[in-house]
Amino acid sequence: MVLYTTLSSQFKQYLLSLNKVAAKRLIQDEFTGDNAFQLIQQIMMPALENIGKEWEVGSIALSQEYMASNICEEIVNSILPPESPKRRDMPVLGVATLGDQHMLGKQIVASCLKASGFSIFDYGAIPVDELATNVVKDAIEVLLVSTLMLNFAYEVKSLRNCFNETGISTNIIVGGAPFLFDDELWKQVGADAMALDATEALSKVYELTGVVE
Amino acid sequence: MSDEMTSMERVLAALSFKEPDRVPLFHMLTIYGAKESHVSIKEYFSKPELVANAQLSMQQKYKHDCLYPFYYAALELEAWGSESIYFDNAPPNSGRPIIDDFGDVLSLEAPDVLESSGMGMVLETTRILKEHAGEDIPIVGVVMSPFSLPVMQMGFGEYLDLIYGEPDIFSELMKVNKKFSVQWANLQVQAGATVICYFDPVSSSTIIPPELYRKTGFKVAQKTISEIKAPVATHMASGRCLPIIDDIAETGSAVVCTSVLEDLAEVKSACAGKMSVLGNLNGIEMIRWTQQDAESKVKDAIEKAAKGGGYIMSDNHGEIPYQVSEDVLLSISNSVRKFGKYL
Ligand code: B12
Secondary structure (H helix, E strand, O other): OHHHHHHHHHHHHHHHOOOHHHHHHHHHHHOOOOOHHHHHHHHHHHHHHHHHHHHHOOOOOHHHHHHHHHHHHHHHHHHOOOOOHHHHHOOOEEEEOOOOOOOHHHHHHHHHHHHOOOOEEEOOOOOHHHHHHHHHHOOOOEEEEEOOOHHHHHHHHHHHHHHHHOOOOOEEEEEOHHHHHOOOHHHHOOOOEEOOOHHHHHHHHHHHHOOOO | OOOOOOHHHHHHHHHOOOOOOEOOEEOOOOOHHHHHHOOOHHHHOOOHHHHHHHHHHHHHHHOOOOEOOOOOOHHHHHHOOOOEEOOOOOOOEEOOOOOOOHHHHHHOOOOOHHHOHHHHHHHHHHHHHHHHHOOOOOEEEEEEOOOOOHHHHHOHHHHHHHHHHOHHHHHHHHHHHHHHHHHHHHHHHHHOOOEEEEEOHHHOOOOOOHHHHHHOHHHHHHHHHHOOOOOEEEEOOOOOOHHHHHHHHHOOOOEEEOOOOOOHHHHHHHHOOOOEEEEEEOOOHHHHOOHHHHHHHHHHHHHHHOOOOOEEEEEOOOOOOOOOOHHHHHHHHHHHHHHOEOO
16 A cells, blocks of 8 residues: 555656656556556546646646546556446446537546546537436436536536436536636536546545445 | 826826826626627627727726727637637637648648638727727737637647647647737737737646746747737736746736736736736626625735736636626726725
8 A cells, every 4th residue: 555655656757747658557567457446546546636636726737637637548448448347336427518619628527537447428518408318318327517618507507407307316516617716606506516626526426426435 | 196097097007017096997898798789799799880889888887997809719710710609698619620630730821810801890899999099098909829729729638739749730830820810919909909918828827837838838929929019918818827927027928917716916926027917806706796795806906916006907817707797897896996096
């Protein structure tokens, strides 16, 4: 465990210096064939979450977080292929932007979740009605919504109303620029939770579903 | 001193680090004019006179110190062949990117601004405003920086991949974009803009680290700003600027806009004598402010930044959201007049 803490900070440094080769080698060296989740949870996610925390306080830039989450997603795919049956025991997650064409937030959230071993449904920018139909069809337990424009942040309210009217109990976690500038907005639009940073999405999912990490 | 300077005198005094009669205020109103004119946002931005009239009547109503002929960021992309997406209560967004493949950059040419009907309308609005305002009220023109424009040209993730992975193609793109931005800025100056707001949020430390900025956005800004024939304000659209404040001063900017995520007093002191500070009211939170909130936020900003001039109050993004109430805008104006007087 102590060893993993050291490795995690080493891994973080590789991510920040965009040294993909070294980051990948570090994980490959520890990989025994059946410890993928352990490596994800004890080396990779702590590094990513750390980067996310530093972004929140302004000491790291978004571009670094974007590159880091991309690298992690790629490494995880090499030790835990997307079709791995192990990915199926986890809560079913979806990501969406409710029509907002700004995709970067969603892309980072999706990378972070994939890097934590989740399979996710990516609904892109489809509008609320169509999204609700898909959420039912795919039995989504938690929907993560990312919006950059305020008008699409308000669409979460329509989504929540639509869920209420049709008896859908899926949880909604929101994030994106408008929510960073008004810390009341997530409640106002009827979300179940918000996170300041994409790397926090995971712990919010665990909190809402009661699943232990 | 009494409140009898013209807006231009007030702003110029502040920019030369002197204390005018009171703190200057910029309400950066864009789509808000459509609400003022009771028309849809799409119709509003199709008639340059409508925009000019709304700017003038809003300036009378809120008694703030600028006119703002800026329409919306995606308008620049229209000149490159992209179509904007309109909404009922929000600024238009850029549609499909015009660069699908990094290779496309090598054959990319800057469009001639004079051939773009949308940008022609902004120039027309600027001319009308100049006719009315003369030398009394500053007219704030806007350009997207050559460094921030690519987010709309190719998508954000793709652009970050380009910056990190393809430095040669990146610098080709900067050359093309610089030509476009400079022409656009100078045409606005010719039409009557007093100052050019250089929107460059990709340079902000929220988006890229300072070391990368110094190698990229900074150099682009330095070259571009040196060719703009008016004072320039660098605007980070509510992204952070403190870690790169000295560099921004070296780009030739006279003003920098700071984010509500940063401490205004700290930014003001970091800028001392080098640049004036614009900002940093939270436009998004403003939607649910009461009039008392407005008053206390204004007071707070004045306490932190007004002393010695070099400060203009505004929202931190360069655009007041459609949903903000008129009462709050009026409260901000009244509070600046009440608490922003210099003795
Ligand atoms: C850079 C920038 C620009 C650039 C690039 C924009 C782009 N992406 O296309 C340029 C100059 C082009 C620009 C233009 C405009 N912009 Co702008 N811009 C910004 C800025 C500084 C950063 C935006 C960004 O893309 N960040 C990257 C994304 C990924 O960050 P993020 O959404 O915050 O995501 C992070 C977290 O929030 C979290 N997260 C995101 N989603 C989710 C989801 C979940 C579930 C979780 C848990 C977490 C999470 O994770 C990410 C990091 O880990 C912001 C202000 C700011 N300080 O954030 C304004 C901002 C986004 N812009 C804004 C606006 C309005 C515009 C314009 C419409 C202005 C205009 N009138 O034209 C145009 C639209 C351009 C277009 N595309 O058509 C507003 C939007 C809110 C509003 N008022 O509606 C903002 C918020 C400014 C403000 N304070 O009001 N802009």
